[in-house]
Amino acid sequence: MSAERDPAALAEHKLRAAGQTDESIRSFLSALARVRHGEATLIGSDELEPASNVPALDQLPDADPARALEQVAVIKLNGGLATSMGLQQPKSLIEARERHSFLEIIIGQTLALRRRHGIRLPLVLMNSLATQVPTRVALERHPEIAVERVPLEFLQSMVPKLDADTLAPVSWPANPALEWNPPGHGDVYAALRGSGMLDALLQQGFRYVMIANADNLGSRVDARIAAYLVSKRIPFLMEVVEGTEADRKGGHIARRRSDGQLVLRETAQTPTEDQESFRDFRRWRYYNTNSLWVDLQALEQRLAAAGGLELPVIVNRKTVDPRDRSSTPVVQLESAMGAAIASFKGAALLQVPRTRFAPVKTTDDLLVLRSDAYTLGEDWEVLPAPELGGKLPYVELDPAFYKLLDEFQRRLPEGPPSLREADRLIVHGDVTFGRGVIVRGNVELRADEPRRLADGTVLDG
Numbered sequence: 001m002s003a004e005r006d007p008a009a010l011a012e013h014k015l016r017a018a019g020q021t022d023e024s025i026r027s028f029l030s031a032l033a034r035v036r037h038g039e040a041t042l043i044g045s046d047e048l049e050p051a052s053n054v055p056a057l058d059q060l061p062d063a064d065p066a067r068a069l070e071q072v073a074v075i076k077l078n079g080g081l082a083t084s085m086g087l088q089q090p091k092s093l094i095e096a097r098e099r100h101s102f103l104e105i106i107i108g109q110t111l112a113l114r115r116r117h118g119i120r121l122p123l124v125l126m127n128s129l130a131t132q133v134p135t136r137v138a139l140e141r142h143p144e145i146a147v148e149r150v151p152l153e154f155l156q157s158m159v160p161k162l163d164a165d166t167l168a169p170v171s172w173p174a175n176p177a178l179e180w181n182p183p184g185h186g187d188v189y190a191a192l193r194g195s196g197m198l199d200a201l202l203q204q205g206f207r208y209v210m211i212a213n214a215d216n217l218g219s220r221v222d223a224r225i226a227a228y229l230v231s232k233r234i235p236f237l238m239e240v241v242e243g244t245e246a247d248r249k250g251g252h253i254a255r256r257r258s259d260g261q262l263v264l265r266e267t268a269q270t271p272t273e274d275q276e277s278f279r280d281f282r283r284w285r286y287y288n289t290n291s292l293w294v295d296l297q298a299l300e301q302r303l304a305a306a307g308g309l310e311l312p313v314i315v316n317r318k319t320v321d322p323r324d325r326s327s328t329p330v331v332q333l334e335s336a337m338g339a340a341i342a343s344f345k346g347a348a349l350l351q352v353p354r355t356r357f358a359p360v361k362t363t364d365d366l367l368v369l370r371s372d373a374y375t376l377g378e379d380w381e382v383l384p385a386p387e388l389g390g391k392l393p394y395v396e397l398d399p400a401f402y403k404l405l406d407e408f409q410r411r412l413p414e415g416p417p418s419l420r421e422a423d424r425l426i427v428h429g430d431v432t433f434g435r436g437v438i439v440r441g442n443v444e445l446r447a448d449e450p451r452r453l454a455d456g457t458v459l460d461g
Helices: 007-017 022-036 102-117 129-139 185-195 197-203 223-232 272-278 296-306 337-343 363-370 405-410
Strands: 048-050 072-078 095-097 123-127 153-155 208-213 236-242 252-256 262-265 286-295 314-319 329-334 348-351 374-376 382-384 394-397 418-433 438-453 458-460
Touching: 007 022, 022 185, 022 329, 072 102, 072 185, 095 102, 095 363, 102 123, 102 129, 123 129, 129 153, 153 185, 185 197, 185 296, 185 337, 197 296, 208 223, 223 236, 223 286, 223 348, 236 337, 262 337, 286 296, 286 337, 363 374, 363 394, 363 405
Parallel strands: 072 123, 072 208, 123 153, 236 348, 394 418, 418 438, 438 458
Antiparallel strands: 048 252, 208 286, 236 286, 252 262, 252 286, 314 329, 374 382
């Protein structure tokens, strides 16, 4: 095959023309080569066995925060736009609760820990091109968050969508931006190294990082976990939760039968005939929270030895314009950052309570977060109200009326209803909530035409 038609050569040329780093280019070309050569991208249930004997956070001994956190930095994944809620702005900049954005609460949590324990604790954001500028503007209002000689951000990569037939980079002159896709949060490792952020952190004496999504305000730094990594010499630790019915489609952790190595399996990596097994949350039991702790020295050594982490490739089949099913079929090569657990011998799991795993993916989640089911503490800790005992209400809002943020907010003009006494709230139809509405027990509302609940309404299941 001539260089002009070789998919790898075409992809490399396109990536270099777009200014991508050598590290991200190597990572993408490795993934492309494995797909072209037919490497299996699926993991069958017969290759795995459930993980077991996982310690719990509340079993770890207390630790001196000043000592345990002196070498820790925090990385928040901030590359996402709130497109699922109908917006084209960073999700971290929308209001989380009490007129504070996700980013403002994260900054508040970081500064509170610094003041309380006298530590540096850098906050670093992995931005995308779409989130970089508005996030920089927001950070200008908080100059105190900066740590000397540690950059506030680094950029995630972008990779070309590939023609489904040829695996060459797709061309879409009508909207060239649609020729690219983010490579998944597994890109964080290549982006860390390629941007120079890995070297910057190590040079400033930071040995460990906690990596988590910006939309998960429960993922706070905990000195017990940092001390556990040091005492057990753990190179890579994943926080996991015990599965429930709601986790059936999430990524679960298992051990590979061939060598006992921990691995992460996602829905897209599961053969069709194993989908029923994949959804068996009682069998697989432990689910990825996307909150990870990584030894930076171990990461640097692993990257140097292997030339990059060869994370399992997730092949997503779409059309180049996701809104036009008649547009060119493409494949998007992606990876999950939790999949790096398979790259580290001695990697570990830690079971954490659900209070540490509260990502906001939909307006259903946002309603719970903004309601009195949560509290915002003095140190900016976002926790379930004490009387709930850690059990949060289930909310399901009619997507026809609540999926988009502006429509959601229009139907909650006086703020969310009280959910402290609620077990479940399901809304079918167009319902507007008045001031001070209270939900108790299991409530299911149906409205065949627009309906407004009067101020002070008590909905008792």
